[in-house]
């Protein structure tokens with residue numbers, strides 16, 4: 260069981276502060292979604308986690324050990340800029356990468372066959388990478404990250420540009436790896452996907468962690484929402500209720516945020532006082548809504 264720990268990492272590029280004391284951990288067997296606006300610091304964090312970029316201060320540890328060359332070999336990494344040789348055939352390339360990670364020639368061939376089959380690219384073994392669609396290149400890139408049976412997976416935007424079937428293939432594989440105890444961290448701008456897949460999420464903004472927690476914990480921090488459909492309700496029907504803010508009112512549908520001291524039953528009574536109530540639904544903000552609040 261492996262844990263990836265990012266501990267108070269700072270990084271500057273010249274006068275740009277890219278990371279300003281970033282700390283979080285990715286626990287054994289969890290899918291950790293790493294989200295943040297463009298330029299927030301995700302790629303920098305992941306490159307430092309892998310050890311291809313050094314931090315100015317702070318430390319990355321895997322099971323308590325700083326990431327040196329040996330520890331680095333146990334990580335499967337999918338870089339954002341992708342790192343395949345375009346003119347090399349898929350099969351030869353994956354086998355070569357597996358051998359670089361220390362697999363014997365026959366184990367490297369077996370692993371290539373296993374992962375290309377699993378990722379639906381077995382028919383493309385003899386194609387050069389540049390002859391593949393971008394989505395298939397991405398599947399090869401994931402195969403390259405998995406080929407040496409890594410103890411940790413660090414994936415920079417693995418889902419970007421994939422069609423829905425490829426998203427399913429990719430997420431099944433990540434779930435499968437996580438189930439074996441591997442900590443999996445991936446960055447993404449597809450927040451609905453992150454909300455659906457991840458055990459925990461970290462939101463980074465301008466080089467600082469703004470929130471870390473399970474999806475439910477984070478959504479719980481955003482306060483509860485109520486959607487009320489009461490066709491005869493006039494605008495303002497809920498505005499004097501304690502702890503209630505009106506987020507919107509249109510065609511008899513009112514969206515309310517319940518803050519401290521709000522009583523949903525008092526809201527229901529007030530809604531019923533306007534006439535029939537057709538819907539009364541308690542919801543939590545989505546990760547996308549929460550993200551907007553946290554990074555704003």
Ligand SMILES: Nc1ncnc2c1ncn2[C@@H]1O[C@H](COP(=O)(O)OP(=O)(O)OP(=O)(O)O)[C@@H](O)[C@H]1O
Nearest residue numbers: 272275276277295296297298299300301302303304
């Ligand atoms: N090689 C570099 N030289 C100078 N500045 C850099 C370099 N790499 C990143 N930066 C800066 O560091 C900050 C963090 O960038 P980073 O690429 O880590 O963000 P990101 O969250 O991965 O963004 P995106 O979602 O756009 O991929 C940004 O301000 C970026 O401009």
